[in-house]
Amino acid sequence: MKNNLLIVIPAYNEEKTIGSVIKGIRNVAQTSDIIVINDGSSDRTESAAKDAGAFVVNLPFNLGYGAALQTGFKYAIRHGYKYAIQMDGDGQHSPSSLMSLIKEVEKNNTDVVIGSRFLGGNSYNAPALRKIGMKIFSIITNFITGQKFTDPTSGYRAMNDSILRFYSNDIYPVDYPDADVIIMLHQAGFRIMEIPVDMNPSLTGKSMHSGLKPIYYLFKMMLSIFVTLLREPISFTTSPHRGEGKGEG
Amino acid sequence: MPLRQQIFAILISIIIFIVIIELVRKRKLREEFSLIWLLTGFLLFILAIWYDLLLAITSLIGASLATSTLFFFGLVFLILINLYYSIKLSAIANQMKNLAQEVGILKAEKEEKKNIKEKWGRGEEEERIKN
Numbered sequence: 001m002k003n004n005l006l007i008v009i010p011a012y013n014e015e016k017t018i019g020s021v022i023k024g025i026r027n028v029a030q031t032s033d034i035i036v037i038n039d040g041s042s043d044r045t046e047s048a049a050k051d052a053g054a055f056v057v058n059l060p061f062n063l064g065y066g067a068a069l070q071t072g073f074k075y076a077i078r079h080g081y082k083y084a085i086q087m088d089g090d091g092q093h094s095p096s097s098l099m100s101l102i103k104e105v106e107k108n109n110t111d112v113v114i115g116s117r118f119l120g121g122n123s124y125n126a127p128a129l130r131k132i133g134m135k136i137f138s139i140i141t142n143f144i145t146g147q148k149f150t151d152p153t154s155g156y157r158a159m160n161d162s163i164l165r166f167y168s169n170d171i172y173p174v175d176y177p178d179a180d181v182i183i184m185l186h187q188a189g190f191r192i193m194e195i196p197v198d199m200n201p202s203l204t205g206k207s208m209h210s211g212l213k214p215i216y217y218l219f220k221m222m223l224s225i226f227v228t229l230l231r232e233p234i235s236f237t238t239s240p241h242r243g244e245g246k247g248e249g
Numbered sequence: 250m251p252l253r254q255q256i257f258a259i260l261i262s263i264i265i266f267i268v269i270i271e272l273v274r275k276r277k278l279r280e281e282f283s284l285i286w287l288l289t290g291f292l293l294f295i296l297a298i299w300y301d302l303l304l305a306i307t308s309l310i311g312a313s314l315a316t317s318t319l320f321f322f323g324l325v326f327l328i329l330i331n332l333y334y335s336i337k338l339s340a341i342a343n344q345m346k347n348l349a350q351e352v353g354i355l356k357a358e359k360e361e362k363k364n365i366k367e368k369w370g371r372g373e374e375e376e377r378i379k380n
Contacts, residue, residue, distance in 0.1 A: 037353070057357040060349050071350040078354070170343060 003061040005102060008072030010065055011089035012039040018122040021087075022052035024095040024190050035075055036089065039068040045089075065155075067174040073167040082233060085158045092113045093156040097129045097197035101158040110193035113158035114149070114184060120196030133218060137179040140225060145186040149194055154198055163190060176217055180224035187228065258297030265290035285330065 008024055011018050023035055036049040042061035049056050057071055069086055076084045083105055087093040097115055104113045134153055141152040155178065159167075166188060173180060185192055269286045272278035278286075294320070296303050307318040 055357065057353045059353045063346055063349055067346050067350065071353055074350060075354050170347075210253070247275060 003031060004082040005029070005032050005160035006072070006076045006079075006084045007032055007034045007098070008037065008069060008071065008076070008084055008086045008087045009034065009049075009088075010037045010039055010068035011041065011045050011049065012062065012065070013041045013043045014089040015043040017087045017091040018039070018045055019048045019052040020056075021089055021091050021093075021095070022049060022054050024091075025098065026053065028095050028098050033081075035072050035197070037068040039063055039065070039072045064175045066172060066177040068171050069177065070174075073149060073164045073172075076164050077161070077168055079170070081164070082161050083158065083163055085156075087156050091200055094200045097156070100195060101156070101197065104195060105158045105160050105194055108160075109191075111190040112157060112159040113193045113195055114151065114154050115158075115184070115197030116149075116154060116194045117197065117199055118150040119194060130216065133214065137221060141179050141182055143152060144183050144225070144229065145192075146193065147186070149182060149192075150166045151194065152182050154178070154197075160206035176220060179221055180228055183225055183228050187231075198224070255297055255300070260295065262290050262293035262297060265293065285333070289326065 034054040036054045038058045312318045
């Protein structure tokens with residue numbers, strides 16, 4: 001029987017953690033398909049992922065986190081998957097929450113579900129500066145969407161195929177897709193939900209936010225949110241809740 | 250405008266014209282981009298032979314010297330050209346991203362097919378040996 005669910009893991013130089021992440025997923029979801037998008041890594045990420053039994057797509061050069069993720073979404077659409085989960089390859093996202101994430105989407109309670117590191121009494125210790133940034137974006141996102149998001153920057157999400165089609169479009173940001181994507185989804189009329197997920201405190205790998213990047217991140221996210229609001233409510237929505245306009249995105 | 254200045258300006262605009270036409274002829278510059286440069290040369294030419302126009306523009310925008318008008322519009326022109334290139338670059342970066350994604354997926358699919366085929370091929374071989 002063909003699998004409905006594809007687990008997408010973008011990886012950039014994650015040879016140390018990617019293998020254990022895949023094995024961890026296999027422990028809770030034995031038969032699920034796992035695709036690792038190797039985003040031009042210079043280390044042995046590819047063979048580590050292959051050895052652990054994942055399907056690996058190698059990008060010819062480094063495209064960035066969002067573009068790598070989008071590659072996985074495009075693959076999912078091409079191969080007719082109904083659901084997808086995105087998670088990081090650094091081992092921060094615990095596979096134990098996989099099932100609870102996908103359950104919500106499978107039950108059709110929502111189009112996309114975001115795994116929050118703060119909901120349900122979870123304590124996630126981020127550096128102070130990053131905590132402030134997260135708080136700011138959570139306030140902005142809540143204000144615009146009128147919905148409460150505790151962790152809009154989380155990269156641990158599950159979604160159905162109408163979201164996958166939406167994400168395969170050129171509007172999907174190539175770098176740091178998080179709070180702005182939530183607002184985009186909200187504008188397009190999709191249903192978004194947040195549930196608590198577990199974190200692996202022992203396996204906190206390197207962050208993609210280092211050096212001058214936080215400043216760029218802050219600027220990019222502000223601008224991205226701002227122009228998203230300026231745009232017409234996106235017309236190419238493929239959400240089933242707006243009639244049967246399932247056009248090619 | 251002194252005659253010497255005028256001759257110099259006309260010479261420059263003619264050289265720009267020739268260089269651009271030559272680049273297009275050698276297919277080193279796409280017609281799409283050449284248009285903007287040809288227009289630049291043309292504008293320079295007009296201003297060189299029609300000095301009164303430059304003076305009129307100078308008084309219109311309230312500049313005190315004709316040269317500052319030239320410098321000002323030259324700068325504005327360069328900024329606009331850069332903006333145009335930024336737009337082009339964004340489009341090209343996006344196309345390149347899509348291509349890279351496509352290449353990655355296609356390569357992986359091809360390899361997968363080859364692996365399956367090899368497995369099957371080996372299976373057939375084994376079966377033949379068994380029989």
